[in-house]
Amino acid sequence: MSVRNVDILILGSGFGGSLLSMILARAGRSVAVVDRARHPRFAIGESSTPLADTTLATLAEQYDLPELLPLTQYGTWKQCCPDITCGLKRGFSYFGHSTERDFDEAAQMLVTASSSNESSDTHWLRSDVDAYMFEQAGRSGVIQFEGAGYSLARDDGHWRVTGVANESSFQISAPFIVDATGSTSALLDHLNIASQTATLKTNSRAIFGHFTNVPTVESMFREGGVDCSRHPFPCDAAAVHHVLKNGWMWQLRFDDDSVSAGFVFDDRIPDTQRSPELNTTEEWDRQIQSFAFLQRQFSSAAVVRPDTGIQRTQRLQRLTTEAAGKSWAALPNTAGFIDPLHSTGIAHTLFGIRRLAAILLSSSDRQKEENHRHYSDQLINELRNVDELVEGCYAALPSFRLWCDWCMLYFAAVTSMEQTAADNDVSFLRANDHEFRNTVRTARSHLQKVVDAGSTSEACNEFEGKLRKLLQPWNHAGLLDDDCGGMYSRTAAPV
Ligand SMILES: Cc1cc2nc3c(=O)[nH]c(=O)nc-3n(C[C@H](O)[C@H](O)[C@H](O)COP(=O)(O)OP(=O)(O)OC[C@H]3O[C@@H](n4cnc5c(N)ncnc54)[C@H](O)[C@@H]3O)c2cc1C
Missing domain, CATH: 3.50.50.60 (FAD/NAD(P)-binding domain)
Structure with a gap:
């Protein structure tokens, strides 16, 4: 031994x-x-x-x-590590769908994260x-x-x-x-x-796999006569989000043409049609068939990973007490x-x-104990902050407009901290910024009123006005800017 x-x-x-x-x-x-x-x-x-x-x-x-170092940008990754599969990620794309209609051209939001392919972000084939x-x-x-x-x-x-x-x-x-x-x-x-999972607000689960033969959203748009000329980057070179009435779908495209795709279901919504006998593939197919756009996009798709086929999770949320x-x-x-x-x-x-x-590596034994306590408290606080930044999106469903509005809280947190992120003690997504956390809570109570009032367009306008004001201290990237019509290009991270 x-x-x-x-x-x-x-x-x-x-x-x-x-x-x-x-x-x-x-x-x-x-x-x-x-x-x-x-x-x-x-x-x-x-x-x-x-x-x-x-x-x-x-x-x-x-x-x-x-x-x-090469793994930190798409350009150097492709040049120095060509055998490690990745995908080009220029930003975040959001498309709203409803079951009744096909894709509504107005329901689009693209948020730029990288200003060039060379300096771009990536998807990691894990x-x-x-x-x-x-x-x-x-x-x-x-x-x-x-x-x-x-x-x-x-x-x-x-x-x-x-x-x-x-x-x-x-x-x-x-x-x-x-x-x-x-x-x-x-x-x-x-x-x-x-565990303190029971105290978390988000309640979701996922079904996912890797697929081939999934045409790009852009090619499907072109076929359907949807104008892509306003997109600040190719919309598939992104974390693609299809926003659905009962959750959302991610699509991440790798350079070997495989696509990581997964549905995340909002489990706060009782799914009356979900039968406990439905196996994973049947549940996947049922969801694909419910949305005309996805039905067409996945009509010839085949699973390539994992070997075990499509996977399904229980509730995704977890939180420890220490x-x-x-x-x-x-x-x-x-x-x-x-x-x-x-x-x-x-x-x-x-x-x-x-x-x-x-x-x-650096603390003395006495300091270590104190530092471990701080590490633990900070981590848990940060996960709670993420919970609040995520949960509002689900609360906004099925309104695509409100979903996008709530995403702005995340983008305000992330774009306002990209400059200071190198500091060791900086909190993740402004979790220690009390003013920001209170703003999120204030915005959440406004959101609830809009949702309770049926998410009318008048109420949404009013909500956006309030959010614009609330986010001012952290909004350096033109978030909620009416003129950009949901096509954000000033949000790119500094190179
Ligand atoms: C559905 C889903 C989608 C996600 N999408 C994204 C995304 O798009 N972007 C993003 O940033 N994050 C995403 N995440 C989060 C991301 O997966 C994690 O942040 C990431 O995997 C953390 O890496 P890790 O190495 O800490 O842990 P893991 O990747 O979970 O690795 C754990 C390792 O521990 C091993 N292991 C397990 N049990 C034992 C044991 N008993 N003993 C020894 N070894 C063990 C496993 O084999 C594995 O190698 C997603 C998570 C989920 C669930």
């Missing part, structure tokens, strides 16, 4: 666990990572953002990880990206166990993992452990940390998750890694 003592033990080797392990190893710490799966393996959560890219670039520079990060971590000296069956114990102040990987048994001990297992929350479960203790910490996606909407997961994970790495 191989027996090792290390400084830090990490459970989970998604890009989060691998990147943290790489940082710590480059800084001279001994690190071991244990994952129950093997790379490459399918993972969901692929749409990156400018905030994620700048945070990854900061980490690469700060910790001397030049091999990660099986490739995670395998690359895992490989780079190994090269940095991280001890790695994939496909591991193991048990976890704590004695004499040390964490101990005993298990089997590659038909060999191993034992790793460490004074500190990080839970990077995502929704499995292996360590949080082991520690019996209570994200760190004296000898342990959880990464953001283990501590909680809200929703794919607004693509917050990758950026938040990178924020968490940056903070945790700084704590583990």
Whole structure:
């Protein structure tokens, strides 16, 4: 049996666990990572953002990880890492649909995130990206166990993992452990940390897969005579959102012409037609068939990933009551998750890694305890903020107009912090900005009144006027600007 003592033990080797392990190893710490799966393996959560890219670039520079820099922009990615599949993401596209009619040309909003293809954001084919990060971590000296069956114990102040990987048994001990297992929350479960999911406002679930033979939205528009000349970027080079009466659909196009597509259902709305016997594929088909545009777009589509076919989740939301203790910490996606909407997961994970790495590498033992408490409180507060930024979109349904209005709160938070994001202690999406948080709550009560009044066009006008005023302190990008008619080009992140 191989027996090792290390400084830090990490459970989970998604890009989060691998990147943290790489940082710590480059800084001279001994690190071991244990994952129950093997790379490459399918993972969901692929749409990156400018905030994620700048945070990854900061980490690469700060910790001397030049091999990660190409992944921070589409141009360098394609040039330096052509074998890692990605997709071009110039921004966020939103299209409103109703079951009765086909696509309504007026129901469009495009928000620019990157001003050129070269400097653009990307979609990450996670099986490739995670395998690359895992490989780079190994090269940095991280001890790695994939496909591991193991048990976890704590004695004499040390964490101990005993298990089997590659038909060999191993034992790793460490004074500190990080839970990077995502929704499995292996360590949080082991520690019996209570959940506070019930207090979250968003209540959604998803069905998703990767498909081929999905024509672009733009080609379908051209065929249907819809004018695309006002689009500030090609509308499919984006996180595409189809806004539906019972939720929304994401479409993320990769350069190998596969498309990550998924429906997110608002589970606060009772679905009277949803039969418990409906299997995953049947439920997927039923939703596709309910919208004329999607029916045509997916008429020849075939599943390419994962091997197991279309996947279905339970409620997506999770939130722990504690994200760190004296000898342990959880990464953001283990501590909680809200929703794919607004693509917050990758950026938040990178924020968490940056903070945790700084704590583990620089604090004294006394400071560490205090810093872990702060890390935990901040993470939970940030997840609650994301919950509020997401939930209002669902509350606005089925009004496409109100949905887009509520998205402006997210865009105000993100565009106003892109300049200060390099600061280690800056809160994610203005979670610590009390004025901003109060504004979100004030806006939410206005929104409810509009929704209760039937979302009439007069009430929507009034709401937009109020929101414009409320968002003024954070609106440096022309958000809710009447003149742009939903085509936002000033929102691009600074290069
Ligand atoms: C439906 C959906 C869509 C999403 N879309 C987006 C998006 O478009 N953009 C975005 O930014 N974010 C998105 N996210 C969030 C994103 O998926 C996460 O932020 C991201 O995966 C976090 O990476 P991670 O490495 O921390 O965790 P994960 O990717 O969850 O990795 C966890 C790792 O732990 C391993 N593991 C699991 N259990 C154990 C165990 N018991 N022991 C050891 N190892 C274990 C797994 O094999 C895996 O390798 C989405 C999430 C969901 C659910």
